[in-house]
Amino acid sequence: MPKLSSTRLQVNWTGSPRAPGLTVVLVGDDQASQIYVQSKVRMAERLGLHGEVERLPDDASEADLLARIAALNARDDIDGILIQLPLPAHIDALRVMAAVDPAKDVDGLHALNAGRLFHGDDALVPCTPLGCLRLIKSIRSDLTGAHAVVIGSSNIVGKPMAALLLQEQATVTQTHIHTRGISSICRQADILVSAVGKAGLVRGDWIKPQAIVIDVGTTRVEKPEGGYAVCGDVSFDEAVQVAGAITPVPRGVGPMTIACLMENTVKAAKARAARLQ
């Protein structure tokens, strides 16, 4: 494999070149979140970006977190800020997202970036749906008129996924766990994206032959022999018999999320450097 660190990426920052900088903020010690955060920062370093983690204890107050965000907003060497979710229940995630400088919002969760995405304007777009779109377009480059069904309506995946597919001229049906007749709606999908977090929800007979199936779900399921397995929303063994293309869980969408986070960080760094030169 080529040594990526040998071509270090730099942005010209008021005359002095430096690597784009990413800070991931982790509140608490959730094990899965710790692994995700490490993967993000390690990939940043591998690509020649500057990556760092800021940790706060589980009982940190919302005011503590907002103060950290204000300090990161003010740092010239940090271009991207990601607040790892989920946050502890006593912290209001929407207020926290609103505190991140929209120019550094590499998660695309600030209302300004979400609004820009819905207006079809240039935006920092949430990494997971952006990665899903890249996967879909690697199989089918023109989505005009395709029927895309999205299961899930979260701010981080379901809603921006639907907006991105709409922008590609797909006909989009947004569904969620309360949607009636969901299996027959899914059976009409040329493109099916599931982001619910309910292991094995989507069965083989929900899938239209040759459909593109993207599984964003990751649920930890206890194995009968002990230990845990990470399972997707889609019953993979059934769906793979019917679909034209399908992502596995794990190692399907996950690496694309990280790749798009790197892309967003470089995009934010270039935009900030251009603005401040």
Ligand code: GUN
């Ligand atoms: N937790 C799981 N996925 C994500 C993500 O893409 N962004 C953030 N901020 N938290 C997450």
